[in-house]
Amino acid sequence: MPEDRLRELAGPEKREKKKEERKWPPLDKAEPGKVVTRVAPEPNGYPTIGHAKGLLVPFIYARLYNGKFLLRFEDTNPRVERLEYFDAIREDFSALLEAAERELGLSPGRWDQEVIESYYLPKMYELAEQLIRQGDAYVCTCPAEKVRSYRKEGKECEHRDQPVEKNLELWEKMLEGEFKEGEAHLRLKTDMRHPNYTMRDPGIFRIVDAPHPIHGDRYRVYPTYDFSISVMDSLTGVTHAFRSKEFEPHVEVQRTILRKLGLREYEMIQFGRITMEGIPISKRYIRPLIKAGILDGWSDPRVPTLKGLFRRGITPEALVRFFYELGPSKVDATINFESLAAMNRKVLDPVAPRYMFVPDPVKAVVEGLEVLKAEVPVHPDREDRRVIELTEPSVYIALKDAKSLREGQEVRLRGLATVKVRHVGPDEVSLRVSEEQRISGIQIIQWAPYGNATPVRVMNPTSPYSYEMLGGYGEPAMRELRKGDMVQLLRIGFARVDSEEPLTLILSHR
């Protein structure tokens, strides 16, 4: 981390800052070395591109300020949480943070500490009891609809003025399992006529009758979001808590909880949400598509989960650059895939080896070939070359190219020869090596050696609901490709190897 940037960010004269830095404005009340931020995902599904912002914004600030960054699992609704999601989050977040270290020099590229909220449950029960004893919380046994309508009308229910002893007794019963789910909850006593709805005696603990992925049925009373987030942030030393802006109305509730408990307060900062152009991003939309078998699980390359994007060949580096340039802005951002693809191209272009892949292959016989061998550069910026052996003087070319050829036209078979078109038949093309080999400005097309080519399939995701599968041949060296390799298929686009047997690539973008 360059020292001068840190100084600029921390400095008070923000107007002197350069445009580049403006996207990451200094944090209020932030002292270098003392900032603690966190990301707090609920392990209720696979992280999506939306989570990337929630991860990167606090991470970038933590590193810019030489502070600490925490990963906290908000596992307080066991009904929807699963162990596999904890792991998916760890995996995908790691990939992103490691990339942030490589791309932006924000080091170390990992979280400094992991916190699992459910381990704090006993502590949270203590705090709940404290609130009850102070007369700031009461157990309400009204049915949900009644609570809703009273809240709307600004009416107080009969439980609100129960004596402390009664509340303590009911609270014990909640903990001991004498109430069923939905029969009782603990509410904060604030003001039932408060203009901010979320402030009208919000529920802070409720019963969830489902096994917890870590603790099984050890607990059945869980805190709600407002209680857990404020208490946890305070307890774990967070100085600047980021969340997406739909939580703005909750700031007041959370501050109230902290004040009543006498816990340390901290900065709460909201940022805009991420959506993706034309692609359903929310789990609500994706889940049915998976169930219906339209999508191949949460890592389907058409799904904007991090796993899906990675599988499609969108690199963590590109995502990091993208979000770094997007900044911590409060406005909702719509990502268009083209921009992300452009970012990815910048990452891949300098490193991805080039290969020739021929979709819809057509045989082309080449007359006059003297050497049954071609040499092609692995990458235009590199010296190393790859030799392609031909078993006979014939190659495959793409049907689309074959159709565009006219008799007498000259084209270049990349790395092999410049040829003149003699005849284009329905299933065979006849070519002849030209007299003049160096002709500038002619079309260069890719090919694969007939009889020695590698069968390759390329999946091209076209929408969240569909894809096209291109079948064809690649040059022999493609046999050596391994799952996860990124390549550029000449004149087609960048692609990632998805499986080796059969060799299948997923097209990332052109």
Add this chain to the structure above:
RNA sequence: GCUCCGGUGGUGUAGCCCGGCCAAGCAUAGGGGCCUUUCGAGCCCCAGACCCGGGUUCAAAUCCCGGCCGGAGCACCA
């Protein structure tokens, strides 16, 4: 209905808090050119925008008022 955010080139956005350095930045898509025995890539260039109406001011994308349009939130989920 209530509350809170927004409306900037074709698209996605920066700038707005703290008015002048903004005849508005970036990216993407578009047009043109260059390179070429890699490429549908890259490089260079071009064109293109402050929702509307009032007000304040020497000066408004930026502040104020009104309108129109769009989004989000209003759980015993997070």
